[in-house]
Amino acid sequence: xxxxxxxxxxxxxxxxxxxxxxxxxxxxxxxxxxxxxxxxxxxxxxxxxxxxxxxxxxxxxxxxxxxxxxxxxxxxxxxxxxxxxxxxxxxxxxx
Numbered sequence: 759x760x761x762x763x764x765x766x767x768x769x770x771x772x773x774x775x776x777x778x779x780x781x782x783x784x785x786x787x788x789x790x791x792x793x794x795x796x797x798x799x800x801x802x803x804x805x806x807x808x809x810x811x812x813x814x815x816x817x818x819x820x821x822x823x824x825x826x827x828x829x830x831x832x833x834x835x836x837x838x839x840x841x842x843x844x845x846x847x848x849x850x851x852x853x
Contacts, residue, residue, distance in 0.1 A: 759820070763844055764813040764837075766806065771841055778839040780807055782814045788828040790819040798834065810837050810844075824853050 781798040795815045800807040814835055821828035832852040838845045 759833075759848055760818040761846070762813045762816045764806075764809040764839075766809050766839070766844065770805070771839065771843065774839055774841050776840075778803060778806055780810045780837040780839070782811060782835045782837070784814060784817070784833040784835065786819045786822070786831045786833060788821055788830050790821045792817055792819075793830075801839075806839055810839075822850065822853055829853055 778801045779799065780801045783796050783798050784792050785794040787793050792815055795811055797807055797811060819831070819833070822831035823829065830852075831850055834849050834851055836847045836849075
């Protein structure tokens, strides 16, 4: 997966107390392009949720493989936003 960080102003990150957790579900086609993105968990801030969702839509994936052929896939991304920055962990759920 090609990482694209959310475009969040450092000043906005400084307003975070603790950790904001946002979860995004992505549908990816057989070419590795995101075809649909939705919030599974938006966290307490619509501003941060929108920034994360916009970044997730711009991701590019290595196509998933099944029986030697590229196939569509589904991914769940777990974002953690803190004053120090943004971390993301990903998990492929399909195939």
